[in-house]
Amino acid sequence: MASLSLPQVDFRAAAAEGAADARLREAVRNNTLRKQEGREARWTELPDAQALRELAARIKQHTLENLDYYLRQLVDAVRRNGGVVHFAADAEQARQIVLEIAQQTGCRRIIKSKSMATEEIELTPHLERAGLDVVETDLGEFIIQVSHDRPSHLVAPIIHKDRRSIARVFSEYFHAPYNDDPPALTQQARLFLRDKFRRSEMGITGGNFLVAQTGQVCVVENEGNARQSLTTPRVLVSLVGIEKLVPRMSDLAVMVKLLARSSTGQIMTVYTNIFGSPRQNGERDGPQEFHLILLDNGRSQILGDPEYREVLRCIRCGACLNVCPVFRSIGGHAYNSVYPGPIGALLSPLMFGLERYKDLPQATSLCGACGEACPVKIDIPRLLISLRRDMVNRRLSGKLERLIYRLWAWGLQSRFLYRVIGALQRWDLRRRADADGWIARLPKLAAGWTAQRDMPAAARRSFHNIWKDRH
Amino acid sequence: MTNATQPSHKPQVALFITCLSDQFFPRVGVAVTKILERFGCTVEFPAAQTCCGQPIFNNGFHAEARQLAKRHVEIFEPYEFIVTPSGSCCAMIREYYPQLLGGEAAWEAGMRRVCQRTYEFVEFLHKVLKADLSAFALPQRQTVTYHYTCHQRGLGLSDEAVRLLNQIGNVQFVAMERADQCCGFGGTFAVKYPVISGAMVQDKTDCIAKTAAQTLVCNDAGCTMNIGGMLHRRGMPMRVKHIAEVMAEAMGIDLDAW
Ligand code: SF4
Numbered sequence: 001m002a003s004l005s006l007p008q009v010d011f012r013a014a015a016a017e018g019a020a021d022a023r024l025r026e027a028v029r030n031n032t033l034r035k036q037e038g039r040e041a042r043w044t045e046l047p048d049a050q051a052l053r054e055l056a057a058r059i060k061q062h063t064l065e066n067l068d069y070y071l072r073q074l075v076d077a078v079r080r081n082g083g084v085v086h087f088a089a090d091a092e093q094a095r096q097i098v099l100e101i102a103q104q105t106g107c108r109r110i111i112k113s114k115s116m117a118t119e120e121i122e123l124t125p126h127l128e129r130a131g132l133d134v135v136e137t138d139l140g141e142f143i144i145q146v147s148h149d150r151p152s153h154l155v156a157p158i159i160h161k162d163r164r165s166i167a168r169v170f171s172e173y174f175h176a177p178y179n180d181d182p183p184a185l186t187q188q189a190r191l192f193l194r195d196k197f198r199r200s201e202m203g204i205t206g207g208n209f210l211v212a213q214t215g216q217v218c219v220v221e222n223e224g225n226a227r228q229s230l231t232t233p234r235v236l237v238s239l240v241g242i243e244k245l246v247p248r249m250s251d252l253a254v255m256v257k258l259l260a261r262s263s264t265g266q267i268m269t270v271y272t273n274i275f276g277s278p279r280q281n282g283e284r285d286g287p288q289e290f291h292l293i294l295l296d297n298g299r300s301q302i303l304g305d306p307e308y309r310e311v312l313r314c315i316r317c318g319a320c321l322n323v324c325p326v327f328r329s330i331g332g333h334a335y336n337s338v339y340p341g342p343i344g345a346l347l348s349p350l351m352f353g354l355e356r357y358k359d360l361p362q363a364t365s366l367c368g369a370c371g372e373a374c375p376v377k378i379d380i381p382r383l384l385i386s387l388r389r390d391m392v393n394r395r396l397s398g399k400l401e402r403l404i405y406r407l408w409a410w411g412l413q414s415r416f417l418y419r420v421i422g423a424l425q426r427w428d429l430r431r432r433a434d435a436d437g438w439i440a441r442l443p444k445l446a447a448g449w450t451a452q453r454d455m456p457a458a459a460r461r462s463f464h465n466i467w468k469d470r471h
Numbered sequence: 472m473t474n475a476t477q478p479s480h481k482p483q484v485a486l487f488i489t490c491l492s493d494q495f496f497p498r499v500g501v502a503v504t505k506i507l508e509r510f511g512c513t514v515e516f517p518a519a520q521t522c523c524g525q526p527i528f529n530n531g532f533h534a535e536a537r538q539l540a541k542r543h544v545e546i547f548e549p550y551e552f553i554v555t556p557s558g559s560c561c562a563m564i565r566e567y568y569p570q571l572l573g574g575e576a577a578w579e580a581g582m583r584r585v586c587q588r589t590y591e592f593v594e595f596l597h598k599v600l601k602a603d604l605s606a607f608a609l610p611q612r613q614t615v616t617y618h619y620t621c622h623q624r625g626l627g628l629s630d631e632a633v634r635l636l637n638q639i640g641n642v643q644f645v646a647m648e649r650a651d652q653c654c655g656f657g658g659t660f661a662v663k664y665p666v667i668s669g670a671m672v673q674d675k676t677d678c679i680a681k682t683a684a685q686t687l688v689c690n691d692a693g694c695t696m697n698i699g700g701m702l703h704r705r706g707m708p709m710r711v712k713h714i715a716e717v718m719a720e721a722m723g724i725d726l727d728a729w
Contacts, residue, residue, distance in 0.1 A: 365657025388531030409535035452669030453700035463497035
């Protein structure tokens, strides 16, 4: 199991806090709706979107089924290109490798582009604690960094913030007068970052994809900041999860075609960077050293389980978050994980422990919007149910709960019991209802229902009873 | 088996009422029965039926759900068609019975047959009966909006119900914002995570209120309880009906007696 230093928080309390924050809910809803609409518009433009999804799912699944083969191919290719490959079994090892590279090459000033893998291992705070000067260069991540906040969405880390709160943070950080005009805010960050770019010694990126055949990393972005990391500093480090592989360039083409469409509703991102070697003879820019760190951190364990393996197909597009009504209702922070939303409800327990993330697979209505949106066809609802099954099998669910469901199932096994219990329940509900047939308060076990909405009284006679009249 | 798209002369339908509709909305069962009969079907009601096992399965009790699935298959296997007014139970059978009973030699074939023969009511009207409702009209003009229940997704349905509604005279259809966003029912989820479920049904009822429609059509008992309960809590006047109830009204069918 991968290690994690996030404090444990009560999910219900965090979710309630999110749901009670009307401003947050509105910001998240508007932003995710816009992304959903963008994605849907791009998808309908494609001649055969479903076939493309199917193809993408198969490419990733095939790669995962043969990951040992493609990893070897990748490592050989990176080495041929003059890069250095490292393997990190867990977060601690990965951070140590980065620190060692920095020490050996004498780099102190680091520019970082946005990456979920580095977020997962909490790289930036660790490097800062080691005395290095690290700056997040993606605008959203920069805002997160200077406000000591946490990202709340895979693609839009500041989806929970509005421009006023950003303006307050900037005014304090830059010791400048308050100004919440978005272009002005961007300009402030840009000037600050420009200087950081110029003086940087090491660049750190993640990777959206790794191409096994050519040994290259693909990073897509819209701001050009990742490209700065590839061209300016003398040392380049890419830290990428082992599940990010695709076999060939032609497979990359399929994935790139899907990613921006699913993620931001763009046809392509503004920049698509494909790289993977130190500066070659005759090249005018690029690093002197290139290091690729391949991160496991719980991934091979998921890979070893045929049922859950498909979650590793995820390309972190965020489409499942954008359509998720639960995410819209509580925001990303409630998940208390670097991976929020529907895919986070799978990844977090699978990577960091079901005991720790017991609520996530349960706190969903299983509406299926996520599975329908996913460009690599991960059957998210089905796998959430599988995690619930694991909870029962591993006795992680409460004793009372187990008793209730087993009794319930037993009652449904017999037509006689079903009818008797049904009649009793109908009688009980009707007894509690007002003259119009509505119940405002139910006792303890069902109180959650009436805490939010009324309950209709049951029918006086069931359909089973009514049908009997017919004969 | 009979090819689903070409019904025999008089389709033999077994009604799968589902436990929630049985206990809360039996009129929907009466409506479905009488409508199917009007369209020339023979309707039977296998009296041993209880529940497809969805709440048990969704909460992770798969051994128990498997027993219920077997029971359901045994009861419904003899019938040519199985029709249910609830999309979510239909999806449970078609999407998850293969996971529960696939590979069990004694059950596999029967399970596949039941999956192939099980239809959600609107789906059955559309795919098998190819029903046209333009001959019918409501007695009075009614503004109607429609909640796309989540399990339509799993069943591969899109706007079939809305097209049927639009065929009925005197139905004035009003589109709803985020019509396919989940209402927050999710079975036991509504009781276990009331705050999240409450926020969801709040948003849903906001969208419903914006349509100012008199009637919300919702083809799933669970969603109907949830949305109806929230509309009532918020003092909102619109009524929630199953499409079969609207159709029955338009077809002049009496739901209070056989
Ligand atoms: S699970 Fe699918 S939809 Fe969600 S982020 Fe991953 S690839 Fe995108």
